[in-house]
Each structure stands twice: as structure tokens, then as C-alpha cells.
Amino acid sequence: MSTLENNQAIDFKANDAFSRAKGAVRTKVICHLGPKTKDPESISELVESGMNVACLNFAQGNTQQHLEIVQNLRMYLAATKRMCAILVDTRGAKARTGKLKNSQPVKLKGGSTVRIMPDLDFLGDETAFGVSYSNLSQVMAPGRDILIDDGLVHLVVTEINGKNVDCTVVADAVLGEQKGVNLPGIRTDMPTLTAKDEQDLILSCEQKVDIVAASFIRKAEDAKKVRQFLDTHGGSNIKMFSKIENQEGLENFDEILSLSDGILVARGDLGIEIPTEKVTIAQKMMIAKCNIAGKPVVTATQMLDSMINNPRPTRAETTDVANAV
Missing domain, CATH: 3.20.20.60 (Phosphoenolpyruvate-binding domains)
Known part of the structure; x- marks a missing residue:
């Protein structure tokens, strides 16, 4: 029986349609x-x-x-x-964001520029912050996306400056400490x-x-x-x-x-x-x-x-x- 045939035969009114057999979970x-x-x-x-x-x-x-x-x-x-x-x-x-000044989240304004540095000891703010991935600049390129905190922070790379990566903030967002950093489509050497x-x-x-x-x-x-x-x-x-x-x-x-x-x-x-x-x-x-x-x-x-x-x-x-x- 195909999946379609099986599904169309389901009796949704049956009380035991989705009941679990004892000992067979x-x-x-x-x-x-x-x-x-x-x-x-x-x-x-x-x-x-x-x-x-x-x-x-x-x-x-x-x-x-x-x-x-x-x-x-x-x-x-x-x-x-x-x-x-x-x-x-x-x-x-997993790459993560570093420390922030006063250990407080910072507001990033859409359209602004922010620099990412491979330095976890750097105290970040709305203009620059550190990440735990030391080879970030080697795997990124202008036009690539960087997503932080499950995508709540969206950055687009504009320029590579030595070991630093300059980005544009796509939309207003709040950046916190120790947030996950995702690099969609990029193979890393972590x-x-x-x-x-x-x-x-x-x-x-x-x-x-x-x-x-x-x-x-x-x-x-x-x-x-x-x-x-x-x-x-x-x-x-x-x-x-x-x-x-x-x-x-x-x-x-x-x-x-x-x-x-x-x-x-x-x-x-x-x-x-x-x-x-x-x-x-x-x-x-x-x-x-x-x-x-x-x-x-x-x-x-x-x-x-x-x-x-x-x-x-x-x-x-x-x-x-x-x-x-």
C-alpha cells in the first residue's frame, strides 16, 4: 500500500487511531x-x-x-x-562571540558598520567585537553572510582587513556575549x-x-x-x-x-x-x-x-x- 493509500484510509474518528500498544512504544x-x-x-x-x-x-x-x-x-x-x-x-x-563592555548586550543599528576581530579578550561594543574563531578572515569574503544568536543578528561581509572582518548590519539587532556564530555555506577548519x-x-x-x-x-x-x-x-x-x-x-x-x-x-x-x-x-x-x-x-x-x-x-x-x- 502506498503512502497516499495508507493516509486516505485513516479513520480520524477512531479513539485508538494513535493509541500506543503496551510494551511496543x-x-x-x-x-x-x-x-x-x-x-x-x-x-x-x-x-x-x-x-x-x-x-x-x-x-x-x-x-x-x-x-x-x-x-x-x-x-x-x-x-x-x-x-x-x-x-x-x-x-x-562552534564559533562564539566574545566579551562586551560591562558585560552588557549592545544594540546594533541596521546599516551601520561593525568589525569582527579574532580576539576573545577584546571588550566589544556597537562598533567592534571579538569571536572565538581565529581563522574567520581566511574563510570569509565580501558578500558572505554571518549569522549570530540563531540568526537574530544578520551581518554581511563588506571587506577583509588583515585578520579582521568588516561587516554591514542588515537590520537593528541586539548582540550578546557567548552567542553562537554561524557561517552559512562555509566549510571551516575548527x-x-x-x-x-x-x-x-x-x-x-x-x-x-x-x-x-x-x-x-x-x-x-x-x-x-x-x-x-x-x-x-x-x-x-x-x-x-x-x-x-x-x-x-x-x-x-x-x-x-x-x-x-x-x-x-x-x-x-x-x-x-x-x-x-x-x-x-x-x-x-x-x-x-x-x-x-x-x-x-x-x-x-x-x-x-x-x-x-x-x-x-x-x-x-x-x-x-x-x-x-
């Missing part, structure tokens, strides 16, 4: 845990409400907070005999694992977590490096999921999939690195290939985002979840 729920959900009571509520995987975002928080979550979760699981996996989401080698990533992976091995989601996997060699690092540090039993977050990762998807235990579709950065309208197509492609390969695939970013503040999801969000499943 294929789709799992992953929850990011942080300072507000690290206590035993919150963890208990999350597991009992359906959390299958607890995700620790190592781009945020500190080691002590993460260890506290692991300890509280494992104590609860031991006492109740329930099951819940632990997934570590690495920070990855390392697969930063010093922080290596420390976090060693901690993950020591804590015997279940899954590591490696950020910004661009090619097969990246996946190999993460796998080898885990194996070398006692993490051979840890599953390695590759996060696909840019054009290069999509182009090399087949070889990345073959070397990974699973895939995480990171729609946030991916939606900045490639045209937004292509994210859905890329998502469908990756999910289908993972299904064929028999490997798990995670769809992430802005999933049920409105429920941070509201008790019910939007209609668009429920459709998004159904489409991912």
Missing part, C-alpha cells in the same frame, strides 16, 4: 534537564510522565550540576526499578573535539552514560575521532550519536550514518546553515535513511517549544511531532 521522549529539574522530585515526575532519556546539555551548566542530576536520577531508578537512559550533548567546536569536549567525554566515560551526542559532525573522520576517543577512555559501551548541523554534514550523511550508532537532527543550527525551507526536506531524508539502516534518530530543537510557558502545544507543534514520528 518505538518513539522515545528525550528531556533536557537543568537547574530547575535536577532535584529528585522533578526527576521522579518526569520519568513517571514518560521521560525515556535524560539529556544533559554540556554547553550549559557546570560539572557539579550535571553530576547531581546523574546521581539523583540513578538513585530514583534504583529505588523504583524503572528505566531511563542518560544522554550527554557535547558543546562542540577541530572535531575542543579541550572542553574532551574533558566532558572523559567525564561521560567515568559516569558510564548511555549515549553521547557529538556536536557538529561534518564528515566520517569526525565520527571516527569521537568513537576512538570514547573507546580509549573506557567508553566502548557508550552509544555515539552524530549531530547533523550544517551543509557539510548533510553532504556526507551516508558515511556519517554508517559510523554512528544514531543520528540527531539538530534543526536549530541546521536551519541557519541551510535555507529554512529545506530543513523539513533534510529531516525527512535523514529519518528515512536511519529507519532503513535500523538506527535511532532524534529530532530536536523547538519541539513543543511553546509548552515552556503554556500547558498545551500549538496545533503546528502537534503536527510537527506527528511528522517527525
Whole structure:
């Protein structure tokens, strides 16, 4: 039966049209845990409400907070005999903005010029700021876009001045510290694992977590490096999921999939690195290939985002979840 034939036969009035068979739940729920959900009571509520995987975002928080979550979760699981996996989401080698004067966000005016400098110690303002990527001037060219803070800040390169990059601000925006910097369509030479990533992976091995989601996997060699690092540090039993977050990762998807235990579709950065309208197509492609390969695939970013503040999801969000499943 074709997809069209299957869909037209759906009885939307049936109460059990989308019910889950007991013991046959294929789709799992992953929850990011942080300072507000690290206590035993919150963890208990999350597991009992359906959390299958607890995700620790190592781009945020500190080691002590993460260890506290692991300890509280494992104590609860031991006492109740329930099951819940632990997934570590690495920070990855992503360019970020540097410090600003008085550590305060600055307003950038549309049409103005701003200089980007490869100097994290530089105290930036509305005329110039630093970034963590030292080779920015070598990979950029006039006319190229630079997107900061998930695209909230849009700059267009006008000139390369030595190691500095001069840009025009496309529209009024607010620039903050430690915000992600995306270079759509640009292949960078940033390392697969930063010093922080290596420390976090060693901690993950020591804590015997279940899954590591490696950020910004661009090619097969990246996946190999993460796998080898885990194996070398006692993490051979840890599953390695590759996060696909840019054009290069999509182009090399087949070889990345073959070397990974699973895939995480990171729609946030991916939606900045490639045209937004292509994210859905890329998502469908990756999910289908993972299904064929028999490997798990995670769809992430802005999933049920409105429920941070509201008790019910939007209609668009429920459709998004159904489409991912």
C-alpha cells in the first residue's frame, strides 16, 4: 500500500487511531534537564510522565550540576526499578562571540558598520567585537553572510582587513556575549573535539552514560575521532550519536550514518546553515535513511517549544511531532 493509500484510509474518528500498544512504544521522549529539574522530585515526575532519556546539555551548566542530576536520577531508578537512559550533548567546536563592555548586550543599528576581530579578550561594543574563531578572515569574503544568536543578528561581509572582518548590519539587532556564530555555506577548519569536549567525554566515560551526542559532525573522520576517543577512555559501551548541523554534514550523511550508532537532527543550527525551507526536506531524508539502516534518530530543537510557558502545544507543534514520528 502506498503512502497516499495508507493516509486516505485513516479513520480520524477512531479513539485508538494513535493509541500506543503496551510494551511496543518505538518513539522515545528525550528531556533536557537543568537547574530547575535536577532535584529528585522533578526527576521522579518526569520519568513517571514518560521521560525515556535524560539529556544533559554540556554547553550549559557546570560539572557539579550535571553530576547531581546523574546521581539523583540513578538513585530514583534504583529505588523504583524503572528505566531511563542518560544522554550527554557535547558543546562542540562552534564559533562564539566574545566579551562586551560591562558585560552588557549592545544594540546594533541596521546599516551601520561593525568589525569582527579574532580576539576573545577584546571588550566589544556597537562598533567592534571579538569571536572565538581565529581563522574567520581566511574563510570569509565580501558578500558572505554571518549569522549570530540563531540568526537574530544578520551581518554581511563588506571587506577583509588583515585578520579582521568588516561587516554591514542588515537590520537593528541586539548582540550578546557567548552567542553562537554561524557561517552559512562555509566549510571551516575548527577541530572535531575542543579541550572542553574532551574533558566532558572523559567525564561521560567515568559516569558510564548511555549515549553521547557529538556536536557538529561534518564528515566520517569526525565520527571516527569521537568513537576512538570514547573507546580509549573506557567508553566502548557508550552509544555515539552524530549531530547533523550544517551543509557539510548533510553532504556526507551516508558515511556519517554508517559510523554512528544514531543520528540527531539538530534543526536549530541546521536551519541557519541551510535555507529554512529545506530543513523539513533534510529531516525527512535523514529519518528515512536511519529507519532503513535500523538506527535511532532524534529530532530536536523547538519541539513543543511553546509548552515552556503554556500547558498545551500549538496545533503546528502537534503536527510537527506527528511528522517527525
